[in-house]
Structures are given as C-alpha cells and as structure tokens.
Amino acid sequence: MTETVILVEKATKTYKLGEVDLDVLRGVSATISQGSFVAIMGPSGSGKSTLLHLIGALDLPTNGTVKILGRDISKMTEDELSLIRNTKIGFVFQQFNLLHNLTALENVALPMVFAGISPEKREKRAMELLSSLGLAKRAGHRPAELSGGERQRIAIARALANDPDIIVADEPTGNLDSSTGKKIMDILVDLHKNHKKTIIVVTHDPNIADYTEKTIHIKDGNIINGDEDKVLWEK
Numbered sequence: 001m002t003e004t005v006i007l008v009e010k011a012t013k014t015y016k017l018g019e020v021d022l023d024v025l026r027g028v029s030a031t032i033s034q035g036s037f038v039a040i041m042g043p044s045g046s047g048k049s050t051l052l053h054l055i056g057a058l059d060l061p062t063n064g065t066v067k068i069l070g071r072d073i074s075k076m077t078e079d080e081l082s083l084i085r086n087t088k089i090g091f092v093f094q095q096f097n098l099l100h101n102l103t104a105l106e107n108v109a110l111p112m113v114f115a116g117i118s119p120e121k122r123e124k125r126a127m128e129l130l131s132s133l134g135l136a137k138r139a140g141h142r143p144a145e146l147s148g149g150e151r152q153r154i155a156i157a158r159a160l161a162n163d164p165d166i167i168v169a170d171e172p173t174g175n176l177d178s179s180t181g182k183k184i185m186d187i188l189v190d191l192h193k194n195h196k197k198t199i200i201v202v203t204h205d206p207n208i209a210d211y212t213e214k215t216i217h218i219k220d221g222n223i224i225n226g227d228e229d230k231v232l233w234e235k
Helices: 048-055 078-087 104-114 119-132 148-159 178-195
Strands: 004-017 020-033 037-041 063-068 089-093 166-170 198-203 214-219 222-229
Touching: 004 048, 004 198, 020 048, 020 063, 020 198, 020 222, 037 048, 037 178, 048 063, 048 166, 048 198, 048 214, 078 089, 078 104, 089 148, 104 119, 104 148, 119 148, 148 178, 166 178, 178 198
Parallel strands: 037 198, 037 214, 089 166, 166 198
Antiparallel strands: 004 020, 004 063, 214 222
C-alpha cells in the first residue's frame, strides 16, 4: 500500500486585513502519496500558493488539519517545523530566492549548514549536485552572473541538498522562456521517475500541469473537482 506523505483535511486559511477577514482557503482536503507527481492548478488568487505553503509547513491552517509524513504541523514547535522544512522538504520558487552575495556552490550548501553537516561533506555534496545539473563550471559564480535557467537549476540543487522526501515548486518556470522552462520540468520529471521523489508543483499553466500524474484544481479557495489522475506525459 502506498504511503500518504501529505494529508490535508478540511483546511481553512483566513487572513485578517484590518477589520476584514479574508478567506483564502475554504475547507480544502487532499491526499498526496509517496512518489507521486502532483500539480496544484488554478488562476491567480485562487489559493494555490497558500495551499502549497501549508503543504510545505511554511504556514499553518486556521482550522482543519495538515499532516506531513504523518505529523500534524499545527502541533509542532517552531524548532520541529524548521527541522522538517530543512530535512524533509525541498523548496523551489519562481523568484529563485538565491542569496546574491553567495556563489552557486555556497547557495546549494546553505541548507546543509543548518543541518550541521561538516564543511567538507557539504562542499562535496553541493558540487555533486551542481555537476548532476550541468553547472560544475558555474560553481564559483554568483546569481547575478547566471541566466534565469541556471539560477533555477541552482535552486533545484539547493532543494535537494539534504535529500528530502518531498519537493515543492511554486511556479518554477514562471520567470523562464518556454525552452528553458521545459528543461526545468524535465529535471523534475527525472527526479520523480528515477529518484522516486514526491513532487508538488503549483502552476496556472496547463502545459506545466501536463507533466504531472495528478492535478488538484483550486478556485476561490475551494478544490473544485477533487483529484484528477492522468497519464504522465513524455515531453
């Protein structure tokens, strides 16, 4: 039986804007299995990034339950949440979120610093990851010296630094041209198929969702048609 790595049950998220309550998620439920490749798809403002933030333990639900690897994130301490984000989940963002004063190698190694890995081991691991993504010759370059596609590959290498079970990617091709975006999606497909990673991608683009096995459609804070399984397209 396939293990459930993410379980969302009747989760809501409400933000206070002055005296106004803004309901971003309205009781959503979803199950994500180990080794699956899932798209969360919806228009801008639908709540898809908010849902991803709950799945990634970057935020907590107002009500309802979010469990990651069997643990309720609302019952975790800040230290426990930090640990699960650092060791069990890798993050890839549309804006890359690289530190501009660090080299590519140093950016990739950073999560391993927080995990307490020795300098020798983290430099070796970071270099191996950069090499696997065709960036060995760019290890000493800073983000400003790199193309958008190179920066996103560095962000993926950083996400893999501590060998997490889950990769979450928020519009990972949003700032890239279509050709470069395809290369990024090919990397994510490889991580899913050949390295058995659970991958969750937020997107508004049906062409990106086509790479995945299952799509969760969200609109106005609601999942509108449950989970839709599909064949993984070869791109």
